[in-house]
Amino acid sequence: MFLNPQDVTKITSIGGGPIGVGWAAHFLARGFDVTLYLHDAAEIPTARAILDTAWISLAGLGIAPNASIERLSIVHDLEEAVSEAEFIQESAPERLEVKQALYRRLGEIVPEGVVIGSSTSGLTMTDIQAECPTPKRTVIGHPFNPPYLLPLVEIVGGRKTDPGTVSWAADFYRLAGKEPLVMKKEIPGFIATRLQEALWREALHMVANGEASPGDIDTALMYGPAPRMAVQGQCMAFHVACGAGGMATNLDQFGPALKLPWTRLTAPELTKELRDRMVDGCNEIAAGRGFEELAAKRDRQIVALLKAVRDAA
Structure with missing residues (x-):
């Protein structure tokens, strides 16, 4: 059973590039506590620069009253990063073997009842979730770059995704300030x-x-x-x-x-x-x-x- 979307307060964003950090910035601006997983400490300066640039624009648009960039935690241990997560946004490198290995691990260590959304722009969730032991809770949540400004997020499940996961994701993204587009079917490249x-x-x-x-x-x-x-x-x-x-x-x-x-x-x-x-x-x-x-x-x-x-x- 998933947590009610409106009750989510803790988010983990996986990935130190413009998409992963951009998602972290978006969620911070909406008042969430965010844990950002970076594979290596060497990624921190770049991540901080992306975050600082994003925050200027987010402040211009208007941030939540309780939003703070100080509510960000950066960790380099994946198990630690997801231990208290109530939703996970994955933005790992766009390589199928990397995604499959990551989802195999996430399926083992992410607490039950936590939805995992992928930012992939070209891979299908059917392929990504192929080796995941808990595929029913995995879903595509594809943003447009920069994700902290452009509202669109395209949502679609894979063959093993529970339909309830797709509905939950649409509700959550909407509450989190995005414009969700639930796709009618899984197609390469989305819409x-x-x-x-x-x-x-x-x-x-x-x-x-x-x-x-x-x-x-x-x-x-x-x-x-x-x-x-x-x-x-x-x-x-x-x-x-x-x-x-x-x-x-x-x-x-x-x-x-x-x-x-x-x-x-x-x-x-x-x-x-x-x-x-x-x-x-x-x-x-x-x-x-x-x-x-x-x-x-x-x-x-x-x-x-x-x-x-x-x-x-």
Whole structure:
């Protein structure tokens, strides 16, 4: 029997990268006690830097009255990290053998009645839970980066996941300030990542063929569909775009154009030339700015956008 979602106060976040630490920052800002498991003490400076950057933006959006960055504990022993956990968010490296070994161990040491959610962006829970002795309580909880700002979390179980685990996870994430999307079935890449990958494939094709630079592509998105997608998404944007006739008019009028060769669909070969064009183009956009400066600017702008959308609702 799981603890009621509203009664959860102690969370363990596994992983020292931007996702694992980002989740820790999010939960801290919502007033939880958080234990962050890092594989090695050498990861602490990077984790602290991510956390400090995240906290600036979280404070700008508004944190819970009882929230404090001091409610974070960092440990390097996995058994210690999960001993008092009431929910676990796993963000280990995206390698199946690593995930399977981790879930085999978690299934043995995590207290009964504790749900384990995975941040994986491409693996399925059916594969991840294959060697876990307690697979019924394992579920995908896939965030969008940075998880401390973007509300989406996609939720889906594996073949051995109890349906009640999926429902519990949706309730918990909602109470924890996320926007849960419970998927209808388990598919590779989930929903948001697959949509993002379609854009990514087209961008790579255009760069590879000399049709656009990385800067051109980002300009087209930032000042074209991206602001509209923040408030309407893809389907409603096209529904509203055609006036009173809505989506019916859109499909009847523009449907035949779907067969035009605008898209190449399959991914291009990642040649050294394409790789170098992408790297050089992104370095040109960055103009000498490092990760911390770029991430801080990104977060400030996302905060402003989220607040604007929230205020206009």
